[in-house]
Amino acid sequence: MSIRPVRASRVALVATLLLSTLPASVALAGGLEYAGGTGARSLARGGAVHAKADNPLVLRYNPAGLAELRGGMLNGSLNLALMDACFDAYGFYGWGFYTVTPGGLALPGPDGEIDTRIEVRPQDPTVKGLTDPDDPSSYVFLSEPLPEVCLEQSVAPIPNGAASYRVTEDLGVGFGMIFPSAMPGGRWGDQDGLVRNEDGELRPSPARNMIVSNGTIGIFPTVGAGYRIMDWLRVGVALQWGIVWADVSTNSSTSGGTDPGNDIATRIIGKDLFVPGVTSSIHAVPIDAVDVVLAFRWQDNVSMKNPSAFVTTGSLHENATEVANQQLNFHEIFQPMPWALTLGARYADRLLPRPTGTGHGEAGRGEIRDAMSDERWDIEFDAQYQFNSRVDQSSAFPINTCDQSVPDSCQQIVLQKAQPGAVPEELAFPSAKSEQGIFVQRQWEDQWSLRLGGSYNILPGVVSLHAGAHYETRGIDLAYMTPEAWPLQRIGLHTGVTYRWRSLDFTLAYGHIFQETVIVGSPPHGDAYERDVSEDGYANGERVIDKRVGYRTEPGEVLGAVEDPSEPKNSDATAAWEQNTSSYDRDKPAYVVNSGKYTSSLELFAIAITAHF
Numbered sequence: 001m002s003i004r005p006v007r008a009s010r011v012a013l014v015a016t017l018l019l020s021t022l023p024a025s026v027a028l029a030g031g032l033e034y035a036g037g038t039g040a041r042s043l044a045r046g047g048a049v050h051a052k053a054d055n056p057l058v059l060r061y062n063p064a065g066l067a068e069l070r071g072g073m074l075n076g077s078l079n080l081a082l083m084d085a086c087f088d089a090y091g092f093y094g095w096g097f098y099t100v101t102p103g104g105l106a107l108p109g110p111d112g113e114i115d116t117r118i119e120v121r122p123q124d125p126t127v128k129g130l131t132d133p134d135d136p137s138s139y140v141f142l143s144e145p146l147p148e149v150c151l152e153q154s155v156a157p158i159p160n161g162a163a164s165y166r167v168t169e170d171l172g173v174g175f176g177m178i179f180p181s182a183m184p185g186g187r188w189g190d191q192d193g194l195v196r197n198e199d200g201e202l203r204p205s206p207a208r209n210m211i212v213s214n215g216t217i218g219i220f221p222t223v224g225a226g227y228r229i230m231d232w233l234r235v236g237v238a239l240q241w242g243i244v245w246a247d248v249s250t251n252s253s254t255s256g257g258t259d260p261g262n263d264i265a266t267r268i269i270g271k272d273l274f275v276p277g278v279t280s281s282i283h284a285v286p287i288d289a290v291d292v293v294l295a296f297r298w299q300d301n302v303s304m305k306n307p308s309a310f311v312t313t314g315s316l317h318e319n320a321t322e323v324a325n326q327q328l329n330f331h332e333i334f335q336p337m338p339w340a341l342t343l344g345a346r347y348a349d350r351l352l353p354r355p356t357g358t359g360h361g362e363a364g365r366g367e368i369r370d371a372m373s374d375e376r377w378d379i380e381f382d383a384q385y386q387f388n389s390r391v392d393q394s395s396a397f398p399i400n401t402c403d404q405s406v407p408d409s410c411q412q413i414v415l416q417k418a419q420p421g422a423v424p425e426e427l428a429f430p431s432a433k434s435e436q437g438i439f440v441q442r443q444w445e446d447q448w449s450l451r452l453g454g455s456y457n458i459l460p461g462v463v464s465l466h467a468g469a470h471y472e473t474r475g476i477d478l479a480y481m482t483p484e485a486w487p488l489q490r491i492g493l494h495t496g497v498t499y500r501w502r503s504l505d506f507t508l509a510y511g512h513i514f515q516e517t518v519i520v521g522s523p524p525h526g527d528a529y530e531r532d533v534s535e536d537g538y539a540n541g542e543r544v545i546d547k548r549v550g551y552r553t554e555p556g557e558v559l560g561a562v563e564d565p566s567e568p569k570n571s572d573a574t575a576a577w578e579q580n581t582s583s584y585d586r587d588k589p590a591y592v593v594n595s596g597k598y599t600s601s602l603e604l605f606a607i608a609i610t611a612h613f
Contacts, residue, residue, distance in 0.1 A: 032485055035451060035470045035492055036511060037181015039077045039160055040608035044496025044509035045453030046468025048380040050344035051291040052455075053283070054371045055505075055610050056162035059174040059224045061342070062293050064236030064283035066172035066226030069164045070359025070369060077507075077608035078157040083184040085600035087483045089146040089206035090522050090567045145566065146206040146596075147197045151483070153186040154215065162222075166358040170228040174238075178220045183486055183602075185214035193251040193263065208251040208263070209579045209593045211484040215247040220277065234283040242275030244302055252579070263313070270307025270333055276300045288354050291346040299337040307333050335394045338444075339387040348378035351460060363503040363612035372500060373461035379454035386447040388475045388487065393442055443480040444487060448473045453494070466496040466509070474516070478573035481520050482594050489516040496606075503612040511604035521571030522595040567595075 035047035039057040042049045049058075053065030056075045162176030189195040193208035205212070224238030251263040281295035309328045348371065355369040362368050371378065453468025475487030496509030575595035 032183050032487055033181050034081060034183060034513060034602060034604065035449060035472065036468070036494060036509075036604070037079050037081070037158065038178065039075065040079070040496060040507040040509040040606035041466065041498065043079065043511050043604055043606045044466035044468065044494055044498075044507065045380070045455065046451050046470040046492055046494040046511070047449070048344070048382050048451040048453030048468050048470070050281075050295055050342050050382050051283070051293040051346035051380050052371060052378065053291075055608075056164035056174050056176065057160060057178075059162050059164070059176045059222055059238050060160075060178055061279065061297075062236065062281045062283060062295050062344075063174070063224035063238040063279055064226045064234040064281040064293070064295075066164055066174050066224060066236055067166075067170065067228045067234040068226070068283070069172050069174075070166055070355065070357075071362055072163070072165045072360070072613045074161075074163045074611045074613070075608060076159070076161045077606060078159055079181060079604065079606045080155070080157045081181070081184050082155065082603040082605075083151060083153055083600065084602075085483070085486060085598075086148050086150040087188070087207050087596050087598055088148040089596040091146050091595065093144055093146060093203070144197065144203070147195060147203060149188050149195050149205050149207045149483075151184070151186050151188060153184045155184075166360065169356065169358055171225065172227075173225045174223070176222045178222050178240075180218055180220065182216075182218070185216060187213040188483055191249070193265065205251075206593075206596070207483050209591075210250065210482040210577070212249040212251055212265075214249075214484065216245065218242060218244040218275075220275075222279075224279070226283070232285050234285075236281050236283070238279040240275075240277035240279070240299075242277055242299070243271075243273050244275055244304075245271045246304065246307075265312040267310045268307060268333070269310070270304035272302050272304050275302055275337070285354070289348050289350050291344075291348075293342070293344045295342045295344075297340045297342075299339060301337055302335045304333045306330065330396055333394070333396045336390045336392070338390055340384055341387075342382055342384040344380060344382040346378055346380035349376040350374060351376055366502065368461065368500075368503065368612050371455070372457055372464050372498065372505070375455075375457060376460070377454060377456040380452070382449075382451040384449040384451070386449060386475070388444045389446045391442050391444045443477040445475050445477060447475040447487065455498075462500055464498040466494075466498070468492075468494040470494075478518055478520055479576035480594070481518055481573070481598060482577055483598070486515065486598075486600050488518060488598075488600070490514060494604075505608075505610040505612075507606075507608040507610070509604075509606040509608075511602075513602040513604065515600045515602070518573075518598040519568055519571040520573050520575045520595050520598065522567060523574055523592055 036043035036045065036049075037047075038060045039055065041055060042057065045052075050062050053062065053068035056066075056069065056073050057077070058065035058069065158179045158181060160176070160178050162174060162178070164172060164174040166172045188207045188211055189205035191213065193205050193212050194202050195205045197203050220240045220242045222238050222240045224236060226234055226236035228234045247267070247269050249265070249267045251265050277297065277299040279295065279297045281293055284292045286292065307330050309330070311326045311328060352369075352374040355374070359369060449470060449472045451468065451470040453466070455464050455466045457464045470490075470492045472490045472492075474489040476485070490513050492511055492513040494509065494511040496507060498505055498507040500506075575592045577592065577594035579591040579593045
């Protein structure tokens with residue numbers, strides 16, 4: 001194989017494409033973590049639990065509340081989130097392949113009429129199993145509208161477990177194995193980045209350049225303590241040891257365009273075995289019926305050392321010389337994590353005064369003193385500010401001491417060429433020291449989460465009903481919305497019930513989260529990206545690039561690309577997520593790939609058992 005010289009922008013492009021597979025969902029807060037996901041009682045109350053210390057999972061959000069729990073307690077819960085999420089892309093498969101050059105193969109437009117101004121370029125895709133290079137009529141799928149692709153969720157309950165013990169009247173401690181209530185992951189199409197249209201025919205997934213699959217998980221062993229420093233004030237702190245595993249796949253294009261024959265299929269596998277975190281809180285009791293809590297959660301950044309990228313090129317093109325499988329290595333993949341600040345206040349209609357003492361022995365005598373037995377009802381309001389804008393970008397640092405003049409000194413990606421008989425091209429990673437990296441913008445925004453919930457003990461000490469609702473603002477610049485993350489404006493409605501039998505509490509909870517439907521429109525044809533190209537060695541002047549179809553024209557030239565009549569005239573934002581984020585190739589500029597309609601909702605279920613001893 002010969003090594004061809006390539007421009008630095010092309011080299012950085014390939015590394016950036018690999019980086020773009022890093023899942024945003026390792027960030028475990030805000031719109032990526034649904035409200036009420038830590039245990040069944042939290043779900044039943046819409047997440048309004050910061051000021052109500054009634055089970056050991058208080059360790060997660062208000063460790064000062066450990067000084068309120070009585071005796072010893074053990075809690076185990078399972079949460080199940082079922083997400084209905086779809087991305088209905090705007091446009092046609094032929095966007096980027098249509099030109100205004102006279103002649104060639106004419107295709108029907110959206111209205112079925114033949115438009116002789118439109119032709120397919122000779123190098124258009126011959127996708128394995130989809131088109132026949134010897135049969136021009138097989139290219140007709142390029143005039144099809146892009147199909148809707150929906151999440152095929154990896155359904156798995158999220159477990160949480162925690163234990164607490166009241167050491168003295170002033171000191172309570174706790175330990176837990178806690179999983180974040182992250183938005184569900186799964187696959188968008190099949191593992192090759194293909195989907196089926198309404199007729200059951202295979203087509204390239206319109207989401208494949210943003211996400212193919214996401215299997216990221218995290219677990220956070222946590223230990224904490226709460227201490228009552230005076231009758232009306234408790235303080236607490238919980239220390240977390242986070243462990244994150246990432247397994248994410250996506251397809252990217254070597255040079256831009258909708259031709260899947262040029263795809264780089266990439267799977268990133270990495271882990272960070274130490275993501276420390278701290279939750280601290282102040283819990284005030286100004287009067288017996290009122291609890292006020294201020295809590296802050298800090299999370300360190302995810303830093304995956306020595307992750308691997310498994311790269312396949314040529315797998316979807318009929319004329320590729322061969323399929324190339326390669327492994328590339330990095331020093332580090334790095335992503336900041338959000339923080340959260342919460343203020344909660346609760347009022348309870350008490351049947352009995354707040355108890356004193358440690359509470360040891362109460363369960364054995366059948367005299368458990370807690371909110372379920374001592375209150376008629378309570379209501380709580382929490383306001384949480386989520387610092388999601390910390391996740392402004394992800395970064396990767398490739399392993400390399402690359403010297404282009406020294407054979408075999410560089411990590412390379414072999415690009416199998418689309419044309420029959422073409423020699424494969426090898427792209428080398430740039431030289432990279434520890435302080436140099438490649439970056440992908442996320443464009444997340446801070447969010448507010450407002451939660452209202454309460455409980456009513458219809459039989460105090462035996463049966464308790466719970467209900468709640470929450471509202472969350474949007475947490476992303478919609479121009480950069482993609483199916484990999486859904487931090488959208490949402491409203492949740494929740495309910496549940498707790499039944500106490502002797503010293504065991506059984507809780508069932510349900511919630512439904514309505515998320516806003518988002519319309520991300522395509523940039524208008526001819527919306528120009530202009531630059532002076534003399535620095536790249538070409539003639540001085542400007543080039544006008546249609547960002548929707550990636551077609552290059554000269555100033556004043558009229559585009560003849562196919563419009564999509566189904567796209568709404570009014571949209572919430574104009575798409576800006578580029579397929580290739582660091583390359584503006586002379587003939588194949590970056591495509592904008594995230595225009596479409598985004599719809600989603602969640603059904604939430606939880607069950608928990610709490611034992612008092």
